[in-house]
Amino acid sequence: MRLHAYYRSSTSYRLRIALNLKQLEYSVVPVNLLAAEQREPEFTARNPFGGVPMLEADGRERAQSMAILEWLDEAYPAAPLLPADIEARFTVRELAYAIATELHAPLNLPVLTYLKREFGRSQDEIDLWYRHFLARTLTGVEARLAQTGAGDFLLDQPGLFESVLIPQLYNARRFAFDMAPYPHLARIEAACLPLPAFIAAHPDNQPDNPENQRP
Template identity: 45%
Template structure:
C-alpha cells in the first residue's frame, strides 16, 4: 500500500490517522505542494486533479480523503471508523462533512494562494478570511457536540469525525486561531492525541 502524501496537508493527515488506527502497513511518497509537485505529469497520471492524498492499494487507486477512509473501513474492517448503525453512521458522516466540506476547502492552500496571488490580497486579509471560516465552522461543531460525555465523538473509540476534527484543529493552530471558545473540541482533540495512531500521523513527524 502506497500513500502519496504531504505532511502538512489536512486531508493527507486524516488518511495517515486512519491507517494508523487500523494498524495497516504502508509506504509514503511525499508530494511537495509548496514545490508544486502535485502538478507534475507523473503525479497527474495518478490523480488528474493534482491534489493529495492519493492511495494505491494493489490495483486500486483512490483520491479524496473521506472516500479513501471509507474504502479502508470496508476493505479492512478489523477496526471500524464508521458505525454500522445507519443513523449513527449518517450522524458521523454529517460531522465529518461539516469539516471536510464546509471548513477545509475554504482554507485550502490553493484557495489561500489565489487570494494573495491573482486577487492581490494581503497576508492580513488572508488570515482574516481563514479565521472567519474557521469560526463559522467551529461555532457550529461546538454547539452540536456540547454536552458530549464520551472521550471521543465516536464514543469509547475515535471515528471518522474525530479524525477530521483533529486534522482541522492542527491547521487552525498553524494560523494562530484562538481556540479558547471551543472547550469540547479541544477536549476531544487532547484525548485523541494520547493515541499512538494520532501521534505517529502528526505532521511534525514529517
C-alpha cells in the same frame, strides 16, 4: 499500501490517522506541494485531481480522502472508523462532512494562493479570512457536539470524525485560532493527540518535514 502525501496537508494527515487507527501497513511517498509536484504530468496521469493524498492500494490509485476513508472501512472492516448502527453512523458523518465540505477547500492552498496572487490580499487579511470560516463551521460542530453529549471522543473511540477534526485543529493553531469557545473540540483534541495513532500521523513526525531533514 503506498500513501502519496505532504506532511502538512490536512487531507494527508487524515488518512495517516485513519490508516494507523485501522493498523494497516503503508509506506509514505512524499509529494512536495510547494514545488507543485502534484501538478506534474507523471502524477496527474495517476491522479487527475492533481492533489494529495493519493493511496495506492489493492491495485488502484485512489484520490479524494473522504472517498478513501469510506473505502478503507468497507474493504478493511476491522477497527472500524464508523460504528455499525445506522443512526450513530449519521452522527459521525454529519460532523465529519461539515469539516470536509465546508472548511477544507476555503482554507486550502489553491484558494489561499488565489487570494494572495489574484486579489493581492495581505497575510493579515488571509489570517482573518481563515479564522472567519473556521469559526463559522466550528461553531456549528461545537453546538452539535453539545447536543449529542460527546465525551473524550464523539463515540467510544476515535474514528472518522476524529481523523478529520484533528488535522483541521492543527491548522487552526497554526493560524493562532482561539479555541476557548470550543471546549468539546478542545477536549477531544486533548484526548486524541497523545494516542500512538495520532502521534505517528502528526506532521512533525513525517519524513518530508524539513525539520526532520537536518542532520
